[in-house]
Amino acid sequence: MRFDVVTIFPAMFAPVFEAGVVGRAREAGRIQLRAHDLREYTHDRHRQVDDMPFGGGPGMVMKPEPAIEAVEALRIENRGPVVLMEPWGERLDQELAAELAAEDGLIIVCGRYEGIDDRVRTALDAREISIGDYVLSGGEIPAMVLIDTVARLVPGVVGDPQSLTQDSFSSELAGWPQFTRPAEYRGMSVPDVLLSGDHARIRQWRHQQAAQRRVSHSKELKKR
Numbered sequence: 001m002r003f004d005v006v007t008i009f010p011a012m013f014a015p016v017f018e019a020g021v022v023g024r025a026r027e028a029g030r031i032q033l034r035a036h037d038l039r040e041y042t043h044d045r046h047r048q049v050d051d052m053p054f055g056g057g058p059g060m061v062m063k064p065e066p067a068i069e070a071v072e073a074l075r076i077e078n079r080g081p082v083v084l085m086e087p088w089g090e091r092l093d094q095e096l097a098a099e100l101a102a103e104d105g106l107i108i109v110c111g112r113y114e115g116i117d118d119r120v121r122t123a124l125d126a127r128e129i130s131i132g133d134y135v136l137s138g139g140e141i142p143a144m145v146l147i148d149t150v151a152r153l154v155p156g157v158v159g160d161p162q163s164l165t166q167d168s169f170s171s172e173l174a175g176w177p178q179f180t181r182p183a184e185y186r187g188m189s190v191p192d193v194l195l196s197g198d199h200a201r202i203r204q205w206r207h208q209q210a211a212q213r214r215v216s217h218s219k220e221l222k223k224r
């Protein structure tokens with residue numbers, strides 16, 4: 001799978017694309033990740049990517065031409081869907097990530113300022129995706145979240161495929177408390193059941209714990 005990112009801060013991506021399973025998958029050629037400088041697609045001397053909002057209001061808006069032209073250039077090699085990172089977009093979850101992981105590629109445009117001129121969405125028939133109901137200063141971190149989430153679902157990226165099926169949100173009840181050695185640290189000991197070797201009991205304990213965690217984090221319940 002190939003990921004192309006359009007951004008005014010391409011340098012932000014290098015360290016992230018090098019680390020961990022995503023970095024290894026990239027080295028092994030299972031995924032391709034490229035960050036492209038939006039300013040390369042400007043035509044003026046100042047390489048301007050933003051301008052004042054029509055209708056007034058604070059801040060600046062990302063101009064349509066550089067983003068549209070950048071994506072058009074990338075589309076020659078990447079036929080995947082175009083995604084704009086925007087806080088009001090469709091909310092990223094594990095199901096959407098799995099849907100996108102089935103594509104051959106993704107082209108992701110990172111917004112800055114007050115957002116991206118709406119004609120970018122129209123012209124590119126782009127999908128708007130949000131990583132959550134909060135506002136970041138730019139689309140780069142959201143794009144990294146999206147890429148990481150989608151990339152680890154691409155076959156061969158995560159070494160042991162079983163670790164995907166036992167992920168939170170993939171199975172109905174996952175995300176139980178995990179422990180490793182030492183069995184005791186500062187008086188805190190690992191639950192006996194995990195040392196018991198009784199796999200049926202361990203499975204039961206894990207599901208119980210995961211269910212409890214969900215209940216205690218549930219917003220609806222907290223509000224009551």
Ligand code: SAH
Pocket residue numbers: 084085086087088110111112113114115116129130131132133134135136137138139140142
């Ligand atoms: N004034 C805008 C905020 C723009 S934030 C508003 O209220 O919606 C600037 C850029 O950051 C956005 O264009 C988008 O690319 C990115 N961004 C901020 N929060 C985001 C989120 N939750 N999900 C995805 N992208 C986000």
